[in-house]
Amino acid sequence: MLNPDGVYLGNYRCSLMGFDLNRHWANPSPWAHPTLHGVKQLIIEMYNNPKINLEFYIDIHAHSTMMNGFMYGNIFEDEERFQRQAVFPKLLCQNAEDFSYSSTSFNRDAVKAGTGRRFLGGLLNDTSYCYTLEVSFYSYVLGGPTSPVPYTEEAYMKLGRNVARTFLDYYRLNSLVERPLAPTPKIRKEKLPLFKCTPQRGQGNSHAGGKPEKRSQARLKDQSLATR
16 A cells, blocks of 8 residues: 555545656655655566566556456566566456456557656566456356356455456476376466457546356365475
8 A cells, every 4th residue: 555644534546745656657756755765766676686576566556437447567678578467367357256357458559658657667577467457346247148246345255356366377287396186287488378359458447348157166275385
């Protein structure tokens, strides 16, 4: 949480001084945006540390108009990099029934240039993936003619657990986690499969149509994992 001072006053987006911090990543002020300035410096230090491999940045926000959870990602000229960036939200869609891949969008809208996703996506190298995870303030739809289901605190926590499971699936897919929970073919990182469901690419924030598929959630068995 980068705006605890604003949240204390009842703001859900702005800081105490009224700044939308997710528009000031390019040049944060240590006086006006101290938390943002500190986090940015920490990320840069981690990135420049040869002992640290910074692979993911995920900025989590609540959305005031759309339903379900979905992601924003960046557009790159390198087609392979773009395809690799689409892997994580596709895996999350398989783990979380309230996550909508059809609403996930990859863009470089000018008004989003100051966001953490856009700024760090241009700063970090092509082995780092930067996303914004948006989750509705209100409800989610599981597909079909069903009515929207209001989000609860437990539903938000469940989505968080499914994000953690997706990290496990991602690293298992890249053969970085030993003793997989289920037999899966080993795939080299540079040859990730291309998914048939193509995410929307565009300059703005328009979203692809279609209804999100209802995904079944598998229970993970408690097993010890070793990473290398």
